[in-house]
Amino acid sequence: MAIIVQKYGGSSVADSDKIMAVARRVVSTVKEGNQVVVVVSAQGKTTDSLIQQARSIAKNPPKREMDMLLSTGEQVSIALLAMAIDSLGQAVISLTGPQGGIMTDTQHTKARIREVDGARISAELAQGKVVIVAGFQGVTNTNDITTLGRGGSDTTAVAVAAALKARVCEIYTDVDGVYSADPRLVPDARKLDEVDYGEMLELASLGAMILQPRAVEVAAVYEVPIHVRSSFSQESGTIIREVNVVEREISVTGVASDENCAKITLVGIPTDVSVLHRVFSSLAAEGVNVDMIVQAGTATPTADLTFTVTREELETALDIIAKIQGDQDWSVVCDEDVAKVSIVGAGMMTNPGVAARMFAALDEESIQVHVVSTSEIKVSCLVPRGRYQDAVRACHRKFELTNGN
Amino acid sequence: MAIIVQKYGGSSVADSDKIMAVARRVVSTVKEGNQVVVVVSAQGKTTDSLIQQARSIAKNPPKREMDMLLSTGEQVSIALLAMAIDSLGQAVISLTGPQGGIMTDTQHTKARIREVDGARISAELAQGKVVIVAGFQGVTNTNDITTLGRGGSDTTAVAVAAALKARVCEIYTDVDGVYSADPRLVPDARKLDEVDYGEMLELASLGAMILQPRAVEVAAVYEVPIHVRSSFSQESGTIIREVNVVEREISVTGVASDENCAKITLVGIPTDVSVLHRVFSSLAAEGVNVDMIVQAGTATPTADLTFTVTREELETALDIIAKIQGDQDWSVVCDEDVAKVSIVGAGMMTNPGVAARMFAALDEESIQVHVVSTSEIKVSCLVPRGRYQDAVRACHRKFELTNGN
Numbered sequence: 074m075a076i077i078v079q080k081y082g083g084s085s086v087a088d089s090d091k092i093m094a095v096a097r098r099v100v101s102t103v104k105e106g107n108q109v110v111v112v113v114s115a116q117g118k119t120t121d122s123l124i125q126q127a128r129s130i131a132k133n134p135p136k137r138e139m140d141m142l143l144s145t146g147e148q149v150s151i152a153l154l155a156m157a158i159d160s161l162g163q164a165v166i167s168l169t170g171p172q173g174g175i176m177t178d179t180q181h182t183k184a185r186i187r188e189v190d191g192a193r194i195s196a197e198l199a200q201g202k203v204v205i206v207a208g209f210q211g212v213t214n215t216n217d218i219t220t221l222g223r224g225g226s227d228t229t230a231v232a233v234a235a236a237l238k239a240r241v242c243e244i245y246t247d248v249d250g251v252y253s254a255d256p257r258l259v260p261d262a263r264k265l266d267e268v269d270y271g272e273m274l275e276l277a278s279l280g281a282m283i284l285q286p287r288a289v290e291v292a293a294v295y296e297v298p299i300h301v302r303s304s305f306s307q308e309s310g311t312i313i314r315e316v317n318v319v320e321r322e323i324s325v326t327g328v329a330s331d332e333n334c335a336k337i338t339l340v341g342i343p344t345d346v347s348v349l350h351r352v353f354s355s356l357a358a359e360g361v362n363v364d365m366i367v368q369a370g371t372a373t374p375t376a377d378l379t380f381t382v383t384r385e386e387l388e389t390a391l392d393i394i395a396k397i398q399g400d401q402d403w404s405v406v407c408d409e410d411v412a413k414v415s416i417v418g419a420g421m422m423t424n425p426g427v428a429a430r431m432f433a434a435l436d437e438e439s440i441q442v443h444v445v446s447t448s449e450i451k452v453s454c455l456v457p458r459g460r461y462q463d464a465v466r467a468c469h470r471k472f473e474l475t476n477g478n
Numbered sequence: 479m480a481i482i483v484q485k486y487g488g489s490s491v492a493d494s495d496k497i498m499a500v501a502r503r504v505v506s507t508v509k510e511g512n513q514v515v516v517v518v519s520a521q522g523k524t525t526d527s528l529i530q531q532a533r534s535i536a537k538n539p540p541k542r543e544m545d546m547l548l549s550t551g552e553q554v555s556i557a558l559l560a561m562a563i564d565s566l567g568q569a570v571i572s573l574t575g576p577q578g579g580i581m582t583d584t585q586h587t588k589a590r591i592r593e594v595d596g597a598r599i600s601a602e603l604a605q606g607k608v609v610i611v612a613g614f615q616g617v618t619n620t621n622d623i624t625t626l627g628r629g630g631s632d633t634t635a636v637a638v639a640a641a642l643k644a645r646v647c648e649i650y651t652d653v654d655g656v657y658s659a660d661p662r663l664v665p666d667a668r669k670l671d672e673v674d675y676g677e678m679l680e681l682a683s684l685g686a687m688i689l690q691p692r693a694v695e696v697a698a699v700y701e702v703p704i705h706v707r708s709s710f711s712q713e714s715g716t717i718i719r720e721v722n723v724v725e726r727e728i729s730v731t732g733v734a735s736d737e738n739c740a741k742i743t744l745v746g747i748p749t750d751v752s753v754l755h756r757v758f759s760s761l762a763a764e765g766v767n768v769d770m771i772v773q774a775g776t777a778t779p780t781a782d783l784t785f786t787v788t789r790e791e792l793e794t795a796l797d798i799i800a801k802i803q804g805d806q807d808w809s810v811v812c813d814e815d816v817a818k819v820s821i822v823g824a825g826m827m828t829n830p831g832v833a834a835r836m837f838a839a840l841d842e843e844s845i846q847v848h849v850v851s852t853s854e855i856k857v858s859c860l861v862p863r864g865r866y867q868d869a870v871r872a873c874h875r876k877f878e879l880t881n882g883n
Contacts, residue, residue, distance in 0.1 A: 089534045123554070127561055129494045134561040141572050142557035145550035149528070152547035156532055156539035167546050172621055193621075216577055216598075 075240040080230035087117035096157035112230040115146025136181035147207035170210030177211035184219035189236035227288035235295030249303040250310035253474035269316040325418040412461035415453040434471035480645040485635035492522035501562035517635040520551025541586035552612035575615030582616035589624035594641035632693035640700030654708040655715035658879035674721035730823040817866035820858040839876035
């Protein structure tokens with residue numbers, strides 16, 4: 074019997090009617106002859122309201138206690154969904170993250186899954202039960218409750234699917250799949266039937282916020298196929314799996330964008346690696362995620378180092394850098410008025426001229442490019458925030474993504 | 479350093495201001511040189527609202543899932559209280575029932591504590607932390623979350639105090655102690671400075687709902703002194719401990735009453751013990767609590783057996799009895815229109831004529847007595863529900879409890 078993992082987000086379990094709808098879908102998947110594990114998030118705005126309650130008591134509450142508080146959100150969801158499934162006559166059991174064997178590191182509020190001990194889940198499945206596992210949460214080896222940070226339920230679902238060698242991990246969402254660009258920006262964007270893990274990773278981390286990037290990473294490592302599909306229809310969505318690139322004609326799959334960027338430039342810093350090391354290890358120690366990193370002129374003793382962070386983390390990043398800077402002879406400039414636009418496609422770099430074609434598209438619209446960075450499967454440009462929507466449309470048109478290219 | 483366990487009920491942590499007030503009291507107890515363990519219930523009406531949510535999904539939700547759901551209530555409280563205490567600069571950690579080592583049996587929604595493994599609590603105390611433990615919940619040996627039933631937080635507090643050999647278990651409540659009768663019924667009821675465990679057990683189980691009877695039982699077995707006191711004042715309340723009866727002149731300590739009674743009489747059942755056994759073991763198996771049991775005429779082959787249950791459990795009890803009855807030759811009558819009034823006092827029965835004096839009090843008010851049962855330290859009478867307040871007042875007056883007797 075195949076194991077299917079289904080993940081439902083907070084909006085899918087926002088009220089009793091929606092919970093019953095999820096329960097019916099789960100039961101019908103069982104009736105098709107599958108063993109089903111369901112991963113579920115906190116209901117609707119629960120997490121936000123718990124955060125608000127905490128803030129009314131303490132400005133900067135201990136992170137361990139935030140996790141203690143926030144993890145109640147999913148615990149309510151799993152219990153209610155279990156009741157709903159039980160009411161349809163299907164044997165079912167709910168498990169918290171700790172009970173489900175979701176072992177994490179100790180980084181409270183943004184813990185990472187180290188291991189899934191699937192023993193309990195497997196034992197319950199073997200008894201013919203649907204198993205509901207709380208997403209977003211886990212437990213340290215000292216038995217403290219952790220949360221994985223926003224969107225962590227996707228990662229729970231994929232990690233559980235990997236541990237159980239599930240046939241597929243279905244991620245239910247309010248969109249019907251992954252598109253070649255954000256349909257709000259590009260109305261004729263095309264739904265993609267199939268996306269490679271690497272492409273999805275770039276699309277996700279670049280702002281197509283359908284799937285948590287870490288979930289895609291885990292899926293890629295353990296080769297778990299992900300099926301992103303709509304909670305509101307039976308249509309199939311987008312399958313994310315390893316795609317044989319050689320046989321592909323398409324070089325560019327989609328255009329992604331991310332408004333939540335701020336650019337920091339360290340002007341005239343020594344190019345000696347120890348400074349780079351100090352800057353990025355200090356940022357990492359405080360949990361600041363750094364994105365595009367660009368440095369030019371490493372042959373000279375000093376250079377300009379540019380990188381991006383999220384806008385929320387800009388202040389923190391600048392504080393950290395100020396400490397490192399001390400009275401050293403370099404300066405810091407930052408720009409919050411930027412956004413990132415990227416073209417993504419497996420095998421793209423083997424297709425010469427892709428980057429040039431992107432620059433042409435931007436140039437035709439007179440969109441200035443601040444920073445460029447490239448990888449095997451993407452080209453990203455930092456553009457003025459006011460122009461990023463134009464940039465997305467220009468790229469989508471240039472690469473003829475509407476009809477495939 | 480002495481360990482003090484403090485228990486705060488749901489109304490003491492109903493909102494952020496109240497939580498801060500509890501935090502300040504905890505911190506001041508630490509500053510007096512104590513190690514403090516705090517046991518806390520779910521906020522205000524949280525449990526009721528979770529129950530309502532469950533009922534909107536399923537009429538008869540699985541009890542294990544009810545426990546999964548309800549246990550989130552205290553988890554929210556412990557996290558918020560930890561944040562409040564932390565904000566006052568005091569090291570603190572919150573522990574769920576499972577983390578706090580509250581091991582229970584598997585009777586979901588009304589589990590009993592089997593053992594408290596205090597290792598984690600002790601280790602955290604040794605690090606100078608205040609330890610907050612979620613009341614009302616525990617964990618089975620298969621790692622499933624249980625709840626102890628309404629009022630179970632008292633039991634958690636006393637069990638933790640016993641395990642840690644705490645100097646005292648303080649129960650904070652919205653009354654300032656235990657009175658010689660319900661002050662709403664008897665305005666001149668007297669606050670008792672000291673009550674014996676046995677007396678408190680009778681007072682509690684008979685309707686003075688200040689302390690969960692199981693909590694008192696555990697306290698008596700482990701000789702944990704309980705201090706029942708008000709959250710709103712610094713005044714001392716009532717100490718419950720082993721009182722040397724020999725030196726006491728007082729025979730009647732208080733008058734208790736319980737409206738939540740229904741009387742069942744099995745008319746003309748065989749007096750052979752096997753029927754009694756079947757009736758009460760079947761009721762116990764379904765978790766129906768039976769109170770006063772009275773049977774007269776055991777020398778004859780048949781007799782009338784009368785006992786009381788709570789009004790909520792009357793239907794269940796009648797269903798169970800109907801199954802046992804089958805087509806046997808006896809009948810069942812029940813009366814919901816009763817209430818129980820009891821006089822309680824350690825050493826009471828060594829003082830002859832106490833029961834007679836109670837009957838005299840009731841007779842003077844022309845209050846009919848349905849059923850009488852007595853123990854070493856109490857005499858209970860089942861009276862018509864409409865008259866129970868008169869009965870309480872009559873007894874309180876008769877035994878001159880206002881000024882001591």
